[in-house]
Structure formats: structure tokens, C-alpha cells
Amino acid sequence: MLLDHIFICVDENAPEADELVFLGLAEGTPNRHRGQGTANRRFFLPGVMLELLWVADLNELQSATTRTLGLADRFAARKDGGSPFGFVFKPKNPRIGNSCPFPFRSYHPAYLPETLDMKVADATPRIEPLYVFIDFLPASCSTAQHHPCGIERLTSVHVTFPAQGAPSPVARMIDSLPGMSARVGREHLLELCFDDGKRGVRHDFRNRLPLIIRW
Template sequence: MLEIDHLIAFLPGPPEPFPGFFLDEGTRHVGQGTRNRRIRFPRHYLEFLWIDEPEVEEASGLGFAARCARTAYPFGIVLRGRVPEGDFRRYGVPDGPTLAIHQGTSDMPFLAVAELTDDEIGGLRHKLTPPHESGAEGIVAARMTGAVAPGPALPGVSIAAAGEPSLRLLLDSGTPLVLQ
């Protein structure tokens, strides 16, 4: 079974606050040259990622600089479960899990899969933050526009080639969250 672990918005710098949502303090990704902040829910999160060490990011081989500069598609998807058919390579996150990263093109969303068993997925709960003023407790679905689909089926995510790059989240509270 595959499901959304988190969605990524690649940014040129730290995010602005989002009314109605609590942004955590985030993490520096040692060995990747990036930093983040997140809007967390019990089973998913939205990650805002930017580069804080350009030389380290370049050496990582992840290609996030183009996504953060908006010269490549600026959104991504990290799923958890069994890796689907497709062109994936293994990447060991420094001090973290091994991901299968899809070898797509710059007009595709970044796509990675954290291989977890159904039992591991069933027991997974992300670190919680204070409740969101919006009342949202989870991501129901996501829609990305302005992108080429990477190929494998993406549970809970639809992709449309038409339009400017955007990420629209449908949350369980009915509150939409739209990023461009």
C-alpha cells in the first residue's frame, strides 16, 4: 500500500506564516544543504524546503537548487510504502531513512518513496504540533498543476499539465490550502 507521507513546496527562502496554520521550527538537513519548516498533521505534513548551504546541496545530487529557484517544478511528493514500478534510484538520507527517488525530469514533481511495511505505516504518527486554528487535522487529497506526471500511480495526488505550477491541498476541515 502506498500513501502520502508529505508534500514539499520548494522555496527560494524561509516561508511566510500561513494564517490558520501552525508552522513548526523545522530542521536543518545535514548533508543535504537544506532547511525546512512544516505544517504537521497526525499522519502527513506539508514541508517548506529551501537551501541554506548551496555547496552542500550541489554535492548531494538531489537537484533541489533548480526547484527552489523555480527553474524546475517547485513541488514534490514523498510517499510511504512499497516502491512502484518505474525509474527509481536509492538515496540514503544522512542520519535518516533510505528513499527511492524517481529519476524524472525537471517538469515533473520531485517524487520519493520511503519503503515501509503496512504494519510500520499503520503505527506511524508524526510529531504533533498545537492544533491549527483552521481546524484542519489532515490532508485528504492534493492537486498539482503545471506539471508532467511522473508515471506511477500517486494515491491521493492528481496532476494536471495545464496551468501555472501550483499545489492545492484538500484538508479534512474543508479548508483549502493553495500554494503557487
Template sequence: MEFELDHLFIWTDVGAYEAERLVSFDLVEGTSNTHPGQGTTNRRFFFHNAMLELLWVHDPEEAKSELIRPTRLWERWENRNHGVCPFGICLRPALSGSNTVAFSSWAYHPPYLPKTMSIEVGKNSDVLTEPWLFQTPFGKRPDRYPVEKSQPLDHGIGLREITRLELVSPAANEPSPELQAVVDTKQIKLRLGTEYCVELGFDGEVLGKQVDFRPQLPLVMSW
């Protein structure tokens, strides 16, 4: 079974002012959405095959509620600048609607989804030095969204598809079985580094260009 990168999220300050750096880089921002009952809100940037999400907690009480507590989302956001991995990585099956999951997981039923739908969360969700891993069986490429959910995909800088996601992590030498399983799908690479960072490569990186959004965002883009 093959898997694809659905989206990457980065924890940010409330309001994700960090997104302005991406806008000034000539990326076109898509719509924002809120996750009722989970206590989180985002700002989003869509590419043809995947999405970049800047995420924050807007309602601590919801994020710390009994239903949401097992996700550890509150602790991850609160400690994003204090040794906790500030990323989440979402996969989707290449064959839409498949129930096969890339890693050992548990079913998360967030309040904002219909009761019959769930998100599969990696069993490493308590390992706060690793990304929050999850998979959506209903995920689609943004360029295949239905018309009523379509998002802007044409960016002034010309980036089209994410072709590399490399996670730089102080904990890269001892990945959990779940993180190793994601690496084994070939959708992400893992590299040891002193600080957390994600490198996103676009369109095969044939132009040899790069922009570093640190320190505002732990993000480097190459194309």
C-alpha cells in the same frame, strides 16, 4: 499494495518567510530541521496524516556536491521560479516497513540517514518540469509518531487531515511513467494549468471554504 501521502514539500526562498502566511492563517508550526550533507533546511507544518514542508538550500556547496548532484535538488531549487516544478511529493507504504515502491526508482543514501537506510527517488528525477518523487519506507502518520518525535497537530483553523492533493502543472498532459504511477495510487490528482500550483483539500472539504496563498506560495487550501 496501498500507499499513503507522507508529505509535500514546496521550494522557498532562504528562511521560508512564506511560512509566516501559514502562521497568520492560524496553523501551528512544528519543529524545523536541517539535512546535513544535503545542504537543505525546512520549516514544517504537521497534520494528523501528513506533513507540509517548506524547503530551501542553505548550503549550495553541499547541494552541488558529487553525492547530492544526481538528485538535481540544486537545479530544482535554483530554478524554482523559472519553469522548474517547485514541489516534491513523498509517499509511504500503508503497511509500515514495506519495501514495495509505487514507481520506478533509484536508491538515494543521503548523509543524514544511517548508511543502512535509503530513500527511493523516482527515475523521473531528471524531469525538472515534474515534482521530485520519493518514497520513505520508514514514514509514519504524524499522529503515530513516537512521543520523542511528536509534533503539534491541533491548528486554530481546525484542519486535521489532508484528503486531497491536486497538482496543477503546465506539463500535466504528458506525465512520465513515474508521475503517472503516483497518480494511479489515488494519492494525488493531476490537472493542466498555466502555472504550477498545489491544491490541498482537508477533511473532505465539507465546509466549502478556501484560502489562496499565491503569489507568496503556489498553494491553495480548501476545507
């Protein structure tokens, strides 16, 4: 499987996104997830879409359908040390029907046709990111934008979470993917590296976001 996008649960209207724009990342079009109760500001980066996600309608978020996704628990858990991250994966080759590689529950959001679903990893502790597999997404990403800061290629993704025990089987699976690691650490932190960090630029957003970007 391949990484498609990462979301970070943030405050309403995602004021944190302004720092990303100031750094030199071009912001894409925002989106409102009808029936799911969330909205976003997003950045189509080389190799991954970064989504800053917030609660737009609490009733929709807590509905029976959306509870399957588990986002309401994720937003609530932010105050108790839960992970603010979600990782969304796709198959390497959708045409040959790559199946979801982990046990899952099906989520049928209102904004998708009834025949399509998202596969949400089962029994994942809230201290870890939410893991989702979407089997109908194309393998290639054609939405990446030009960014004034000059990044061109995603070379690594690292996420840590302060779990007390061993990582879940899904986390261990992700840790084995090329260019990715998902491991126990001191804090919830996402680090994205572009172009092998050759320019020596490192920006730490932890005053607003649990995020470090290097290029």
C-alpha cells in the same frame, strides 16, 4: 503507497511560512538537513507534513552525494518554470516490505544511517514534482498537531504542472491514488483540501506560494 509529506522550494528562511501561521496553522519544529544543504520550516498537518524548504549551504547541496537527489537542479529550475514541489511517499505496511513502485536511484543522505536510503524516481522531467519513496517510514502519522483554524482530516491533494506533453508514468500512478491527482494544468499549483471543504473556507497563497488550502 501512501503520501507522507510534500515540500515546496522557497526563499531563504521561508518567510512565506508566516502566512500559514497567520491563517491558523500551527508551525512545527524546523530542521536542518546535515550534509544535504537544506533547511526547512514545517507544518504537521492532518495526514501530511508540509515542508517549506530552502538552500542553507550551496556547497552541500551541489555535492556529489546530494546531486543524486536532484534538489540543486530543482532549486535552479524554479527560475525557468520548473516544479517547486516534491512528494515523498511511504509504504502502506512497512512490516511486509513494500517495494518502491517506480524505477529509482538510491540517495544516501549523511543524516541517515548508511543502511537506509531514499528512492528517487528516475527520469522525471523537472516540469513535474520530484517523487521520492522512503520504505522505512511508519504508515501511521503520530506527529500531527492541533491547528487553531480547526482542520482535522486531509481529504484530497491536487497538483498541476504546465507540461507540454503527457504526464510521466509516475505522475499517472499518483493520479490513480485515492484522494490524489497529478495532472497537466496552466501553472504549478498545489491544492490541499481538509474535511471535504465543508466549512467553505478557501485561502489562496499564490501571492507568496503556489498553494491553495480549503477546509
